[in-house]
Amino acid sequence: MRAAIAEARRADFPFGAVIVAEGEIRARxxxxxxxxxxxxxxxxxxxxxxxxxxxxxxxxxxxxLYTSGEPCAxxxxxxxxxxxxxxxxxxxxxxxxxxxxxxxxxxxxVADRSAFRPIAITGGVLAEEALAxxxxxxxxxx
Numbered sequence: 074m075r076a077a078i079a080e081a082r083r084a085d086f087p088f089g090a091v092i093v094a095e096g097e098i099r100a101r102x103x104x105x106x107x108x109x110x111x112x113x114x115x116x117x118x119x120x121x122x123x124x125x126x127x128x129x130x131x132x133x134x135x136x137x138l139y140t141s142g143e144p145c146a147x148x149x150x151x152x153x154x155x156x157x158x159x160x161x162x163x164x165x166x167x168x169x170x171x172x173x174x175x176x177x178x179x180x181x182x183v184a185d186r187s188a189f190r191p192i193a194i195t196g197g198v199l200a201e202e203a204l205a206x207x208x209x210x211x212x213x214x215x
């Protein structure tokens with residue numbers, strides 16, 4: 074999780090992710106929405122795209138994605154379709170909604186409706202550390 078939070082520190086918005094396979098980080102991603110002028114460039118999506126470019130789709134099966142914030146509905150949909158087996162996140166959607174606008178569909182809700190591809194989910198890991206990356210004041214959209 075610390076590696077995902079380190080990516081978040083460098084991001085356009087403080088979100089970062091890493092994908093781990095066999096105990097090793099295989100891809101890193103950070104939110105690049107402003108830089109790339111791409112609202113889909115969330116940390117999870119960037120990490121998935123980088124992983125796919127280097128390792129291919131078959132290698133994603135059985136991996137764990139660590140992310141500084143609970144995956145949004147878009148990212149969780151991608152996680153399901155890619156066959157990632159486990160998601161570990163820091164700050165929950167409820168916590169993030171105190172800092173920025175959020176679509177309030179939890180990753181667990183998406184996973185529960187995707188029974189064809191079971192995903193283990195663990196939340197709240199280093200949440201306060203991830204939330205501390207958000208500046209006080211205005212609530213920008215991700």
